[in-house]
Amino acid sequence: MATIAGAGARRAAARRAWRANDLVGGTAKYAVLIFFLVIFLVPLIWILLSAFKESAEITRNPFGLPEVWRWENFAEAWQVGRFGRFLGNSVLYTGAIVGGVVVLSTCAGYALALLPLPGRDGLLVLFLLGLMVPFQSFMIPLYYLLRDLKLLETYWAFILPGIAFRLPFGIFLMRGFFRSLPSELADAARVDGANEWQTFRQVILPLATPGLAAQVIFQFVWAWREFLMPLVFVQTEALRPVSTGIMFFFGRFTSQRDLIAAGVTIAMIPMVVIYLLLQRRFIEGITAGALKS
């Protein structure tokens, strides 16, 4: 009895000490947090404010509010930078790649997790390899393959390899989710006379929603940010996504800083807005994706 009471008292004391520590450390903790807050925000705010200024004012008055809010910078950047085109292309590429990866990897992940697939272990190793090799390891022959298939400088030159490159990750992610489901569920459905497709669609798929959400978010961020693939495979201006389009824009208007700042802001906005609107899901998706696969 006495020992238990003693332990309880010690535990309470420890808890108090912990709290005291927290209080002492509180100021230091917020100092560090705010320091990093500034580090992450200042560059973005600087660019955003610069986007409303004149070129000369960006140099003269880097941190102040714009003397005049020049909204027309955005209109000009939008027009001369052809951002409508680039953003439209990005939406198309991202939609096609995310859609393709989600559909194909969900099916494949299901088969690899829950069905008696012949040669499954070999396939797993094959896909694992794809998870680990960099794009550069097959970029050069792929370039000539796409050329021979007459796909270079078409939308497909980014979409098809874009899907293939992200499939291994997608498959392992979905396989991880399917494996965490109780296998009796599928068996029960089969006993009820459902075929494999019905079992998959009506029983398994609804349960995989969290996995699908993580998949969509992860693939979305990747596809949107993909740079080297479109840089090499789709160079025609009309086909460029915003990730490479803005590079050529920057090259053309280097010294027109107001235009560059406005262009950079335009290129940032879609993703930042989506992130801020969906930020909890976004972060959950990214973490689940990174850890589960």
Added chain:
Amino acid sequence: MTASWQRSRAAVFFVLPALALYLVFMVWPFLQSFWFATTDWNGATATKTYVGLANFSELLRDDLFWLALRNNLTWVVIGTVAPLVIGMTLAMLLWGRPRGFTLFRTVFFLPYVLLTVVIGIIWGWIYNPIFGILNKWLDGIGLDQVSRGWLGDPDTALLAVLLAAIWAEVGFVFVILLAGLQNVSRDLLEAATIDGANGWRRFKDVTVPQLANVLNVITALLLIGGFNVFDIIFVMTSGGPANATETMATMTFDQAFTQNRVGYASAISLVMTAISLVASVVFLRLRERGEG
């Protein structure tokens, strides 16, 4: 019998589309890389002349390759340690959702959703010797002799690009570590406190071991990323000045697509792939042994 045969057949159909695309657009070109690397192909002629391992032996004698490899190693070391340390610090500070949690988390992760070119332009401006805010700030605090064209000085260019990359990457590491911390048992920590363990020991002996899996995943990702880094360097310096930021990946791109040396570039890309594969496998093995 028929039922299980049908299930196998269904499984094949489920996996086939993904496999087909994967084989055609990834596995096949990957295998071709080995073939390309043993030729002196310039990307234009109809035939590719077999040269054996000549590209690889040339690589060993190429000073630029060793410089690139050294730059990759610098990138791997700093680019792995720094995000881990900063990410871990931030995650520990926000563990237990203190006031302002959502604001901090939102902002810390924000740079990760930006396009690489956007990050490159922003940081290129920060470092700009004419109007960059870094020099303005250094001048402001009396360190004007330190200010310089950060991307134009071969001594600082690599670190300057690396810093931009870390800025963009920390949020990702932080968010994952934060999620990992949710599974760390507070009871164990309290017990350790009772046993008289100080803050550092609690962190080292109780928190970190419970995060081992998460840390492994992140470290492996950062390692592979460090050996393959291309985008941010291409955008900010294209390997310059004076090759100071050349990496294996920028060298591959340059050899393949501006110098006509497709065979040689394929050899570089394979060496790069091998190094990053070996590094991550060795790392994971070492971790396993350390734990087992």
Added chain:
Amino acid sequence: MSVRPSRAAVLAAIVVFSLMLGGALVPSVSRAQDGEPIELLVWDQFTEPAESEIVEQIYASFSEQNPNITIRREAIQNEQLRQTVRTALASGTGPDVIFYDAGPGYLGVLADAGLVTSLEPFAQEYGWTERIAESARLGASYDGQLYGMPLQVDLIGVYVNRTLMDQEGLATPTTLEEVLTFCQEATDKGYLPFAFANQEGWQSFHQFAMTANNMVGPEAMEQLLFENQGRWDSPEMVAAIDAFFVDMRDAGCFSPDANGINYDDGNAIFYGGQALLHATGNWLIGEITDNMPDYELEFVPFPALDGGAGRFFDTGVGSAYMISASSPNQEAAAQFLDYLFSPPVVQRWVDEANFVVPAEFDLEAVEATPLQRSVLEELASSIAGEERLGYNIDVLAPPAFNDMMQNGFQAMLAGDKTAEEQAADLQAAWEEGMSSGTPTS
């Protein structure tokens, strides 16, 4: 049991097939037949707004005369064009016509890889040989074949902001010694002496061309560049390298951050009157005229070096129009090139864009500022063989040599390399380029 599972397979097959089919449908190949509409994709480097406008108009007037051919134009910054041109041409679905740097390091690389069409048959057909000056045709040829139509002959020298120089009582330096004193005086008065910027690295090619030509003289340069007689690591070449990349660097003649400043920002420093001199080429003349209406300007040869051959402007073929070897519209592309170099259009290039086209044009009819006229006359007299000019190096050098200039001079500016080391490396790169530069059969 029914064979229902195959529904999944059907679905999957549809996904894959629609992806494949869609791909096959996209590239539509147009044939150059009479009247059938043709679209030519043209990549050029005219990114400056004023130039871009003129080019746009000239292309449009071609389409007016040839209603079945439309021109789709994409302007790409020179540096980025150098990074992407090869992949774009090799794709087989890239641009039909490109406007790209001439010389073995650029055009030669493309010709060697079979990416651009030999223009010899078209030159016969359209009589280009008579129209274009021989020296310029040589500059746009590779292995004895004409591959490009040279639009610009470049002239490299030093822009002087006369107004500010007079205002500050400074004289234009004519020798290296004077340059070094001038740099001190200009710095004391709060100016940057030279608006030299070298982030991209090619700017250093021209500085070296100026000091090298002034040191050994155009004849020796010609021997070295065309006949491979002479060396890049001679004591004279070392002195030429030293002059700019050591002496002038140490005298503060340009920003110590030159490696970190890009060309456009360097130009902006000169436009804004913060720098007094700018050693670069005549391609900037239009922009300088537009951006510096309140200043009087001169264009002079680079100062002489001790023991050197004198002061020379340096010239070379700038960029040239080429036809992609994989373009299905060879005839239409040649028709387009022919138009660009037809006498009335040549006159427009000179009049409106101030390009010095290596073809006949009426110098008297050109409306130009005194600065523009001085450059035009200088080049016209050299094309006519009346005046000796030095040679721009990079447009005549193999890629390995240019690579060494780019990285080696950046290292020198950073203080990491000596002139002797750089000269030795340049010689080695030259020999490497000479041995591998000749295309194998």
